[in-house]
Amino acid sequence: MSENSGLMLQKPQWKKKRKRHKKSILSTAKGTCFLCARLHNDFRQKYTEEHHILFGSGQRDISEAEGLKAYLCPDHHRTGPEAVHNNQDMRELVCRIAQEEYEKTHTREEWMEISRKNYLE
Ligand SMILES: [Zn+2]
Ligand SMILES: [Zn+2]
Secondary structure (H helix, E strand, C coil): CCHHHHHHHCCCHHHHCCCCCCCCCCCCCCCEEEHHHHHCCCEECCCCCCCCCCCCHHHHHHHHHHHEEEEEEEEHHCCCCCCCCCCHHHHHHHHHHHHHHHHHCCHHHHHHHCCCCCCCC
């Protein structure tokens, strides 16, 4: 028997705790800011917050269910000049990228149904 056999039998604990929510469809990960990476080529690990891309009543739940969220550093989320909650251009940039990604696996009609806005024109 190899020395690894004991490990193979152990079930990872985190699997049980996992919720049904989808992972972000954007190429973003907790600990890397989507906009730092996209705008400044900065992939360093940092504190990030979860941003729901669709907003408005009921939209947050849809964002959650569809994985339409991004991890952002506080500067890009709330506090800085490039923060999505301060800067409409930034918010729409994230929406546009999300729509592009979403439409790789869905139709335009499906996007319009959940977002009510076309960001690609
Ligand atoms: Zn950032
Ligand atoms: Zn947010």
